[in-house]
Amino acid sequence: MINRRQFLASSALTAIYARTFAATSTETPGTTPWSNWSGGQTANPAGRFSPSSETDLVQFLQATTGAIRPVGAGHSFTPLVPTDGHLIVIDQLSGVLDDSREAMTATLGAGTRLSDIGPALEERGQAMLNLPDIDRQTLAGATATATHGTGISFPSLSGFVESLRLITPAGDILDFSATDDELNAARVSLGALGVVTQMTLKNRPPYRLRARNTVEKIESVLERFDTAAANHRHFEMFPLTHSDYALVLEIDETNADINNPPPAPEEAAAFGQAMAGWAATPPKDRQPLVDGLAEQIQPTEAVDTSYKILSNVRNNRFNEMEYSVPLHAGADCLREILRTIKEKEIDVVFPLEYRYVQRDDTWIGMSTGDEDHAAISIHRTASEDYRPYFDLIEPIFWKYGGRPHWGKIHSLSASELTKLYPRFGDFQALRKRLDPAGRLLNNHLRKILSV
Ligand SMILES: Cc1cc2nc3c(=O)[nH]c(=O)nc-3n(C[C@H](O)[C@H](O)[C@H](O)COP(=O)(O)OP(=O)(O)OC[C@H]3O[C@@H](n4cnc5c(N)ncnc54)[C@H](O)[C@@H]3O)c2cc1C
Structure with missing residues (x-):
């Protein structure tokens, strides 16, 4: 017997669905506005084209001339997707x-x-x-x-x-x-x-992972970060604002039995209540409250299949800025951000996120080059104006040689970005060669790619 949720999630059903219903491409005229996950980006596209095959996509592209933008799940915070031309929705090209x-x-x-x-x-x-x-x-x-x-x-x-x-x-x-x-x-x-x-x-x-959540002083985590990052398959921390503490997450491979109960609703409610309490207290008086709660948080563990441990569900909408700084500069950059939040009494309760990412050889990936990178994120609840907070913190990222996450809020344009990526010019030239008419450009891409 399987329950309804398992039935709906079964990939057999997904496959049948794909064969039965996803057989036709659809073109929807632009009556429905588009917005991203956080609600911070909106557009009124002329239409949405959802190809069910590569052939149909080729035919659409050859039969039309206007602006187009491919869209995924709309989870980018930056205006990469908005267009008044056609959105190319790729949901049917899946599996x-x-x-x-x-x-x-x-x-x-x-x-x-x-x-x-x-x-x-x-x-x-x-x-x-x-x-x-x-x-x-x-x-x-x-x-x-x-x-x-x-x-x-x-x-x-x-x-x-x-x-x-x-x-x-x-x-x-x-x-x-x-x-x-x-x-x-x-x-x-x-x-x-x-x-x-x-x-x-x-x-x-396939593999199984054990996630261990603890609380520790930020300075103590920073001191052992390199060793911990080398010794654990995954290691990261979420520094609390106006506090000396961070939530710490270690994830390692295991053969242990699966043990991953959903969080008790009262736990989430208690944390929500605590956050509301912090928010109601002026930032300059907040530290004893936050530290006091942090000291009471007990470690938790969960074991499950890799993909169930690695990703989370985030229901509270927010906007985010993230920069990747060279690894050697990560700790100092984080310290300066946390100090600034404290000294300027910035009214933010959302924790930061601090994690390492390995270098690669992509032309414009944030970790391209000879050094691994530390990715540092700041967040602001979607209903609040993120600009004053993000505008204050962004220059700190620049000071430490940061590169912005392409999908997260930043203010850079091509003249600054070109200095951050040795192959930026190659990317610009390739773009011009593959899209000489600029059909894929919107205002944001014109700004960041200087077209
Ligand atoms: C709650 C939340 C958590 C997040 N966590 C992380 C995280 O842990 N790490 C991290 O690095 N980022 C994270 N992000 C950022 C997110 O992963 C990226 O912004 C990602 O690009 C979103 O994917 P998407 O499918 O929604 O693409 P969209 O936002 O829809 O599009 C992103 C870009 O992909 C292009 N694109 C889409 N489809 C195609 C296609 N078929 N061909 C060519 N180009 C295409 C679009 O044109 C656009 O430029 C998070 C975002 C949110 C909202």
């Missing part, structure tokens, strides 16, 4: 298209949601190497912005892409594999080179 247990690779439709990949790969004796904090994104959307998880041994998700197929605005089909230099541009493309329709991921056999 496992091919797999090789010998090579431990799988080819997936670019519109596959990360949340669907875990169960689908598990059936084939495979698992993704890492995942970001949530799993609602599409594979194409996540890789296009160099979305990453945690771990000094793992590059961003785009680092697992062994080959991909991209369809240019003129309708040309381009296949890039490991021997093509352009693969390193197309793996993190911001949707500026064409529409990615499928990609092959390097995977591994």
Whole structure:
């Protein structure tokens, strides 16, 4: 017997659904406004085209001339997607298209949601190497912005892409594999080179993880961060604002039995109540409250299949700024941000996030180059104006050589970005070659790519 939830989640059903209902491309005229997950970005597209096949996508691109923007799950905070032309919705280009247990690779439709990949790969004796904090994104959307998880041994998700197929605005089909230099541009493309329709991921056999959540003083975590990051498969912390403490997360492989009960509703309610209490207290008086609560938090542990441990559900909408700074500068950059929040009495209760990401050789991924990076995030509840807070903190990231996450709020334009990436000019030239008419450009891309 399986329950309703298991039935709905079963990949057999997904496959039947895909065969039965996803057989036709759809074009919807622009009557419905679009907005991203946080509600911070909106658009009134002229229409939405949802291809059910690469052939239909090619035909659409060849039959039309206006502006287009590929959209994934709309989980980027920056205006990468908004267009008054057509959105290309890739949801129907999804699922496992091919797999090789010998090579431990799988080819997936670019519109596959990360949340669907875990169960689908598990059936084939495979698992993704890492995942970001949530799993609602599409594979194409996540890789296009160099979305990453945690771990000094793992590059961003785009680092697992062994080959991909991209369809240019003129309708040309381009296949890039490991021997093509352009693969390193197309793996993190911001949707500026064409529409990615499928990609092959390097995977591994399924595995189980144990997550351990603790609370510790920020300075003590920083002192042992490098060692802990080397000794744990994943290690990160969420520094609390106006506090000396951070929530710490260690994740390691295990063969232990699955033990992952959902959090008790009263636990979440108690934390929510505490946060409300902090928010009602002026920032200058907040530290004793926050530290007091932090000292009472007991460690928790959970064991489950990898993909169930690596990603979380985030129901409270927020906006986020994240910069990656070279690893050697990470701790000092974080310290200065926390000091600034305290000294300027910034009224923010949202914890920060501090994690390591391995370097890669993409052209414009945030961790490209010779050094691993520390990714530091700040957040602001979606109903609040994030600008005063983010504007104050952003120059600190610049001071430490930070590169902005492409999907998260930043204010940089091409003249600054070009100094941060040795191959920025190559990316600009490739974009021009693949989209000479600029069909894929919107105002934001014009600004960051200087077109
Ligand atoms: C709650 C939350 C948690 C997050 N956690 C993390 C995290 O842990 N780590 C991290 O690094 N980021 C994180 N992010 C950021 C998020 O992963 C990225 O912004 C990601 O790009 C969103 O994917 P998406 O499918 O929603 O793509 P969208 O936001 O819809 O699009 C992103 C980009 O991909 C392009 N694109 C989409 N489809 C295609 C295609 N078929 N071909 C070419 N280009 C395409 C779009 O044009 C756009 O430029 C988080 C975001 C949220 C809201």
